Amino acid sequence: MLNLRQLDTTHSDFEAEFERLRHWSAETDGAIEERVAAILADVRARGDAAVLDYTARFDGLQVDSVAALELSRDELKSAFDAITPAQRHALEAASARVRQYHERQLEACGRGWSYRDEDGTLLGQKVTPLDRVGIYVPGGKAAYPSSVLMNAVPAHVAGVGEIIMVVPTPRGEKNPLVLAAAYVAGVTRAFTVGGAQAVAALAFGTATIPGVDKITGPGNAYVASAKRRVFGQVGIDMIAGPSEILVLADGSTPPDWVAMDLFSQAEHDELAQSILLCPDASYIARVRAEIERLLPEMPRREVIRASLEGRGALVLTRSMEEACNISNRIAPEHLEVSSSEPHRWEPLLRHAGAIFLGAFTSESLGDYCAGPNHVLPTSGTARFSSPLGVYDFQKRSSLIEVSEVGANKLGVIAAELAYGEGLQGHARAAEMRLKNPRR
Amino acid sequence: MLNLRQLDTTHSDFEAEFERLRHWSAETDGAIEERVAAILADVRARGDAAVLDYTARFDGLQVDSVAALELSRDELKSAFDAITPAQRHALEAASARVRQYHERQLEACGRGWSYRDEDGTLLGQKVTPLDRVGIYVPGGKAAYPSSVLMNAVPAHVAGVGEIIMVVPTPRGEKNPLVLAAAYVAGVTRAFTVGGAQAVAALAFGTATIPGVDKITGPGNAYVASAKRRVFGQVGIDMIAGPSEILVLADGSTPPDWVAMDLFSQAEHDELAQSILLCPDASYIARVRAEIERLLPEMPRREVIRASLEGRGALVLTRSMEEACNISNRIAPEHLEVSSSEPHRWEPLLRHAGAIFLGAFTSESLGDYCAGPNHVLPTSGTARFSSPLGVYDFQKRSSLIEVSEVGANKLGVIAAELAYGEGLQGHARAAEMRLKNPRR
Numbered sequence: 001m002l003n004l005r006q007l008d009t010t011h012s013d014f015e016a017e018f019e020r021l022r023h024w025s026a027e028t029d030g031a032i033e034e035r036v037a038a039i040l041a042d043v044r045a046r047g048d049a050a051v052l053d054y055t056a057r058f059d060g061l062q063v064d065s066v067a068a069l070e071l072s073r074d075e076l077k078s079a080f081d082a083i084t085p086a087q088r089h090a091l092e093a094a095s096a097r098v099r100q101y102h103e104r105q106l107e108a109c110g111r112g113w114s115y116r117d118e119d120g121t122l123l124g125q126k127v128t129p130l131d132r133v134g135i136y137v138p139g140g141k142a143a144y145p146s147s148v149l150m151n152a153v154p155a156h157v158a159g160v161g162e163i164i165m166v167v168p169t170p171r172g173e174k175n176p177l178v179l180a181a182a183y184v185a186g187v188t189r190a191f192t193v194g195g196a197q198a199v200a201a202l203a204f205g206t207a208t209i210p211g212v213d214k215i216t217g218p219g220n221a222y223v224a225s226a227k228r229r230v231f232g233q234v235g236i237d238m239i240a241g242p243s244e245i246l247v248l249a250d251g252s253t254p255p256d257w258v259a260m261d262l263f264s265q266a267e268h269d270e271l272a273q274s275i276l277l278c279p280d281a282s283y284i285a286r287v288r289a290e291i292e293r294l295l296p297e298m299p300r301r302e303v304i305r306a307s308l309e310g311r312g313a314l315v316l317t318r319s320m321e322e323a324c325n326i327s328n329r330i331a332p333e334h335l336e337v338s339s340s341e342p343h344r345w346e347p348l349l350r351h352a353g354a355i356f357l358g359a360f361t362s363e364s365l366g367d368y369c370a371g372p373n374h375v376l377p378t379s380g381t382a383r384f385s386s387p388l389g390v391y392d393f394q395k396r397s398s399l400i401e402v403s404e405v406g407a408n409k410l411g412v413i414a415a416e417l418a419y420g421e422g423l424q425g426h427a428r429a430a431e432m433r434l435k436n437p438r439r
Numbered sequence: 440m441l442n443l444r445q446l447d448t449t450h451s452d453f454e455a456e457f458e459r460l461r462h463w464s465a466e467t468d469g470a471i472e473e474r475v476a477a478i479l480a481d482v483r484a485r486g487d488a489a490v491l492d493y494t495a496r497f498d499g500l501q502v503d504s505v506a507a508l509e510l511s512r513d514e515l516k517s518a519f520d521a522i523t524p525a526q527r528h529a530l531e532a533a534s535a536r537v538r539q540y541h542e543r544q545l546e547a548c549g550r551g552w553s554y555r556d557e558d559g560t561l562l563g564q565k566v567t568p569l570d571r572v573g574i575y576v577p578g579g580k581a582a583y584p585s586s587v588l589m590n591a592v593p594a595h596v597a598g599v600g601e602i603i604m605v606v607p608t609p610r611g612e613k614n615p616l617v618l619a620a621a622y623v624a625g626v627t628r629a630f631t632v633g634g635a636q637a638v639a640a641l642a643f644g645t646a647t648i649p650g651v652d653k654i655t656g657p658g659n660a661y662v663a664s665a666k667r668r669v670f671g672q673v674g675i676d677m678i679a680g681p682s683e684i685l686v687l688a689d690g691s692t693p694p695d696w697v698a699m700d701l702f703s704q705a706e707h708d709e710l711a712q713s714i715l716l717c718p719d720a721s722y723i724a725r726v727r728a729e730i731e732r733l734l735p736e737m738p739r740r741e742v743i744r745a746s747l748e749g750r751g752a753l754v755l756t757r758s759m760e761e762a763c764n765i766s767n768r769i770a771p772e773h774l775e776v777s778s779s780e781p782h783r784w785e786p787l788l789r790h791a792g793a794i795f796l797g798a799f800t801s802e803s804l805g806d807y808c809a810g811p812n813h814v815l816p817t818s819g820t821a822r823f824s825s826p827l828g829v830y831d832f833q834k835r836s837s838l839i840e841v842s843e844v845g846a847n848k849l850g851v852i853a854a855e856l857a858y859g860e861g862l863q864g865h866a867r868a869a870e871m872r873l874k875n876p877r878r
Contacts, residue, residue, distance in 0.1 A: 090855035097849075101562055108552040108564070115543060122796070123540055123810050125547070128789050130823055144860050177859050213823040228670075232678055235823035239671055257871050263864035299863050335836075342840065349836075350567050357561070357840035360872050364865035365841050368853040371562050372837035384569055384652040384674035386835035396825035397774075397788075398811035401781065401796035402804050410536075414807040416529035420616050421583050424738050425702035426803035432696050433799050 002292060003309045006284070008316045009326070021275070021313050022330060022380075029221060036196045036225040043200035048207050054197035059139075060171045061192070066208035071179065071190040079179035087177065094369035095149050095184045101371030102157040105390045110158065114399055121406035124399040129159035130235075132210060133393060134202035135187070136217035136227075137178060139168035139194055145181035146367065150374045150388065151217050152185035158393035163187050164212055166202060168194020194219075199226035203234045216388065218375070237388055241379035242271035242311075245363055246332035246352075248323050249276060251283035252340040253359040259290035261336060264364050266307035267300040273311040275330070277323035284314050324348035331382040334363045351382045407433040441731060443747050445723070446754045448761060460714070460752050461769060461819075468660060475635045475664040482639035487646050493636035498578075499610045500631070505647035510618065510629040518618030526616065533808035534588050534623045540810030541596040544829045549597065553838055560845035563838040568598035569674075571649060572832060573641035574626070575656035575666075576617060578607035578633055584620035585806065589813050589827065590656050591624035597832035602626050603651055605641065607633020633658075638665035642673045655814070655827065676827055680818035681710035681750075684802055685771035685791075687762050688715060690722035691779040692798040698729035700775060703803050705746035706739040712750040714769070716762035723753050763787040770821040773802045790821045846872040 007017050042050040048066045055069065056062050063069060080088065114124025135151040137143070148165065155163050165182050167175075169192040182190050191209055193201060199219075205211025214235035215227060227236045245265035247258055262274040278284050291308070295301050317323040324345055327335060331351035339345060342357035349355055353376030356363055367374045375388035402410060411430040418426035446456050481489040487505040494508065495501050502508060519527065553563025574590040576582070587604070594602050604621055606614075608631040621629050630648055632640060638658075644650025653674035654666060666675045684704035686697055701713040717723050730747070734740050756762040763784055766774060770790035778784060781796035788794060792815030795802055806813045814827035841849060850869040857866035 086855050087859055090852045090859075093852045094856060100556075104552070104554060104562070105564065109548040109550075111548075113543070113547040117539075117810075121809065123543070125544065125811075125826075125828075126785075126794070131789070146856055146860065231667075232818075232820065235820070254871075257868070260864060260868040260871055264862070264868045265864075267862055267864040300861075304864065346565075346838070350570070351834075352836045354837035354839065355565070357838065360843055360846040361839050361841040362846075362853075362868040362872055364857060364862075364868045365846065365849045365853050365872075366837070366839050367865060368856045368869075369849050370560065370839045370841060370845075371556075372564075372839055376837070377834075379671075381671065381674070382834065382836065384834055387564075387837050389564075389835070391830075395790075395816075395821065395823055396828070397791045397821065398793035398805070398815070398826050399785070399796065400793060400800050400805050400809045400811055402800040402809060404799055406809075407799040407801075407804065410804045410808050413529045413532045414801075414804050416525050417533060417585055417807045418803060420526055420529075421585065422739075423703070423706055423803075425699060425704075425706040425743065426806060429696070429699040429703045429801040429803045430807075432693075432699055433801055433804070 004312055006314045009318055032221050032225055036222055039196040040200045040229055043197055044204045051197050051201050055193055058195055059168050069192045076179050076183035079176045080183040083176055083180050091181055091184045097369050097371045098149055098153045102154045102390050106157055110390050119406035120403035122401035126397045126399050127394050130213045130393050132162040132212045133160050134212035134215040135165045136219050137167040138219050139170055143175045143178050145177040148181035149185050152187050154390045155393040156186050158390045160393050165190040166193050166198040196222045196226035203230035238377055238385055243268045244273040244332050245334040246275045246327055246330055247336040247338050249278040250320055250339040251280040253338040255286040256290040258287050258338055259294055261362055263304050266304040270306040272307045276314045277317050277326055279317045279319050281316050331380045333376045333378045353377045353382045353387055408435050444752050446752055448756050471660050471664055475661055478635040479639045482636055483643045490636050490640050494632055497634055498607050508631045515618050515622035518615045519622040522615055522619050530620055530623045536808050536810045537588055537592045541593045541829050545596055549829050549833055558845035559842035561840035565836045565838050566833050569652045569832050571601040571651045572599050573651035573654040574604045575658050576606040577658055582614045582617050584616040587620035588624050591626050593829045594832040595625050597829045599832050604629040605632050605637040635661045635665035642669035677816055677824055682707045683712040683771050684773040685766055685769055686715045686775040686777050688717040689759055689778040690719040692777040694725040695729040697726050697777055698733055700801055702743050705743040709745040711746045715753045716756050716765055718756045718758050720755050723755055770819045772815045772817045792816045792821045792826055847874050
């Protein structure tokens with residue numbers, strides 16, 4: 001028997017239980033913070049030599065130079081050639097779909113614009129790609145080739161000049177699918193370096209590893225801490241928490257599909273969160289039965305069990321409307337609208353990383369190959385942040401060209417406000433452009 | 440005599456001098472970090488009571504309740520009514536132009552989009568405003584009403600539901616222009632609270648001050664540290680460094696205009712940076728003469744002198760092309776292209792917060808009323824970040840609706856990759872949607 005909690009929004013203790021369920025806190029570990037600060041300072045000071053030391057110490061990988069840690073384009077291609085034809089096809093098909101989606105994103109919102117006002121003053125924004133970005137790819141148990149695609153392809157579509165991948169290879173063990181994905185995604189250079197030392201090398205640059213303008217990609221607590229610390233020196237994407245799925249179900253989807261969707265989140269790790277919201281008690285019971293039936297078949301059943309028992313929930317709601325409201329309070333990373341009328345509910349959903357509409361849209365299709373990015377805001381941060389996208393690999397510059405007529409009008413306004421702020425230099429710079437300056 | 444350094448790109452020591460010029464490091468102050476961490480924890484634990492304590496201690500403002508620190512809409516309106524007609528007009532005109540520009544921004548890049556692929560699968564992105572944001576407005580010497588407009592207007596245009604302003608009022612001294620600007624910009628609620636305690640109140644919420652989804656706006660080292668620490672709990676905008684201007688001049692602009700533009704940055708504070716790049720040595724000499732002539736007239740001459748001597752430079756370049764390259768290495772916050780052919784050079788300029796084209800476009804016009812935002816990336820972060828904009832007050836959610844035909848194609852690809860990653864739950868969730876599942 002799985003000890004999977006069930007909540008009921010009509011119960012008096014619902015709010016308290018819901019808050020407990022929602023609560024997840026990434027407590028900062030002081031010891032990790034200190035070690036990361038020291039690693040960053042050391043790599044900044046000693047460059048390649050420090051990278052070699054930490055790679056030997058943490059990854060058990062002894063080499064003479066950082067150059068020996070670089071994966072050549074030939075090595076990436078060999079990995080691609082060595083995987084199965086089905087794997088090659090899957091990587092290429094996924095990459096093509098992800099590229100197509102992100103090209104649409106570029107068209108929709110990645111271009112500059114400008115206009116002239118009635119005085120002939122030009123106003124607008126120029127959009128340019130970043131020059132060079134770094135992609136962190138975790139090694140070990142969370143080595144996901146799909147993440148290589150999801151980080152590198154939008155950078156490539158944005159027009160980033162160089163994409164530098166780092167991936168730890170403990171004791172030299174390389175993941176052939178990760179290398180093959182780097183080949184397919186068009187990574188520029190790749191180094192088998194990981195941890196805080198890899199983040200430091202990318203942020204500060206070393207003699208061998210080029211410094212970048214932004215670092216994206218998930219990692220463990222050391223990587224997350226290092227990214228947070230180098231933020232400002234370089235850009236970073238979000239700091240990812242445990243993965244989550246929330247399924248809104250109206251009872252029309254086969255219950256074994258929903259059960260498996262809950263598993264597909266829970267299997268990531270013990271802290272992952274899977275929640276079902278449904279107004280139909282009998283349907284919830286059927287999903288629970290499918291969970292019980294299917295769990296023993298799953299190779300990762302122990303992780304799934306720990307995740308579901310620790311952080312999962314089946315929630316009986318008064319209505320689908322109420323379920324939508326609760327979903328907005330959670331702001332889930334993945335939100336499945338497992339309904340026969342998904343477009344009825346979608347407008348009510350304000351906060352989510354990705355919204356999966358209808359029974360056929362399993363989260364796993366989105367994770368790999370539907371096209372949208374699988375790097376999504378976690379832990380409620382969908383309230384204020386967005387999926388990784390082309391826009392993360394671009395930046396904007398305002399464009400202003402004030403006409404002579406415009407300068408004459410704007411100068412009066414600017415000078416008034418500047419004097420009010422005690423900034424006389426600002427005021428006089430504006431006044432000098434007036435035809436009849438006050439002074 | 441002003442001791443303003445002059446560099447020459449043909450000199451052998453140029454690179455070394457340039458690197459020294461470029462170097463600016465926001466060293467973290469350990470003592471500030473500790474105090475901020477304690478304040479955040481205290482406000483999180485004790486809410487209003489802690490806010491009252493710190494406001495009494497740091498701002499010398501003793502009141503019985505946080506409610507007494509709220510500025511009513513009437514109080515904001517009274518401030519607006521009490522300033523001069525010229526000030527009222529300037530605030531309203533600036534606000535209208537900033538609004539118009541940000542409405543164009545919303546049109547250009549703030550809308551959702553979607554398409555269906557050949558299998559009928561829907562893919563797209565939904566764009567929604569943030570529910571509630573907090574705007575930090577500094578008090579004291581850097582109390583800028585224009586910053587109220589620049590933060591609140593884009594939030595308003597984005598459709599943010601509630602805009603909560605916080606502004607310290609040491610010993611109860613309120614800045615009437617700041618209050619008037621809050622009235623004009625349509626701030627929802629305002630509290631006279633500042634420092635790390637204000638950031639904490641906005642991030643965690645107290646009984647009186649509502650928690651927000653994102654905090655924007657500049658502040659001192661305590662505010663910057665607090666924003667960095669609450670990042671993740673809420674969104675934040677950039678952490679601003681000292682302000683900078685870089686002027687690319689071809690010698691066609693009156694030299695006193697350029698001199699005053701350099702002052703208008705230098706007058707912000709001693710750490711601000713003003714740099715002129717120009718291929719014409721005689722023009723540089725004329726600008727220097729104007730600097731010497733105009734400096735004694737400036738009320739803030741001591742700040743300007745310290746800034747120019749400490750961090751300013753006049754740089755003689757081989758050509759305008761070389762000047763553009765150097766500008767790209769600096770990635771300045773404000774970049775004036777003070778040239779008779781600004782559109783010849785603009786395409787060469789890859790990294791800048793805002794680009795001011797032509798002699799009439801003084802930075803100060805952009806600071807107050809041209810329309811684009813004056814909150815811009817500093818300290819070289821224009822390499823990877825953008826002006827504050829409507830997009831900072833919106834977030835995106837991916838939309839995916841896989842058709843039955845699509846699920847049949849995508850399921851095979853997703854399952855292949857999921858098995859390769861050892862995620863059987865993902866694979867089986869995809870396979871269940873196949874018409875002829877493998878199992």
